[in-house]
Ligand SMILES: NC(=O)C1=CN([C@@H]2O[C@H](COP(=O)(O)OP(=O)(O)OC[C@H]3O[C@@H](n4cnc5c(N)ncnc54)[C@H](O)[C@@H]3O)[C@@H](O)[C@H]2O)C=CC1
């Protein structure tokens with residue numbers, strides 16, 4: 001696919017799936033804003049991409065998606081630097097059942113805010129070019145996972161929210177935006193390292209991972 005002339009905003013882009021999505025977009029010609037709360041990792045990733053794809057191809061912006069003003073600011077920054085937004089990937093996420101309110105904010109509330117801002121910036125109705133908004137849920141947004149009930153709940157929420165926005169007749173007819181929800185299965189990134197304070201039952205987590213071929 002040729003994405004030259006297109007501009008993407010990817011949250012949680014410093015590492016893992018967000019980094020991989022960004023690299024794929026860049027390799028197809030898009031410019032990408034890498035938004036993440038991890039400053040050092042984000043800067044390192046941006047420098048790596050600038051070296052490969054050109055200095056103006058990517059930039060890092062610090063953004064904690066659980067802080068509403070940070071999310072608003074990152075949209076403004078992308079618009080002022082690249083002039084438009086065509087592709088939005090609401091990807092940032094954590095798996096932590098202990099700090100579950102924070103997880104709800106990061107994994108669900110920020111996806112809702114990001115999608116609403118995406119519509120504001122991208123909809124043809126408001127002077128944008130249309131495009132695509134991709135919300136990253138999980139296979140755990142489709143099936144129950146007893147070791148992570150809150151993670152499961154928010155990922156089900158991302159599926160329900162995205163599907164509802166996508167079938168809104170107004171969005172379908174006039175926005176020019178496609179709304180997609182990704183539900184990846186286990187992928188070997190930091191999120192499945194299950195830190196000690198994550199509240200995820202370590203007795204079962206490795207067994208579930210092993211059952212899908214990941215040996216941790
Ligand atoms: N790895 C897996 O097995 C699967 C992951 N997912 C989802 O994919 C998305 C990406 O996760 P991974 O790349 O796997 O994990 P990861 O832990 O490698 O990456 C998550 C990224 O999100 C960032 N992030 C966390 N909190 C943030 C915040 N408050 N503000 C901004 N950025 C923040 C992190 O700094 C990190 O760069 C998440 O939404 C996750 O739930 C979905 C299904 C499977």
Ligand SMILES: CCCCCC(=O)CC\C=C/C=C/C=C/[C@@H](O)[C@@H](O)CCCC(=O)O
Nearest residue numbers: 095138139140144145146148185186208211
């Ligand atoms: C568990 C949360 C980790 C965060 C990363 C993810 O989003 C990955 C979750 C993706 C899919 C999870 C599926 C879990 C299924 C289990 O409940 C269980 O059904 C798997 C057991 C398989 C078996 O017994 O053979």
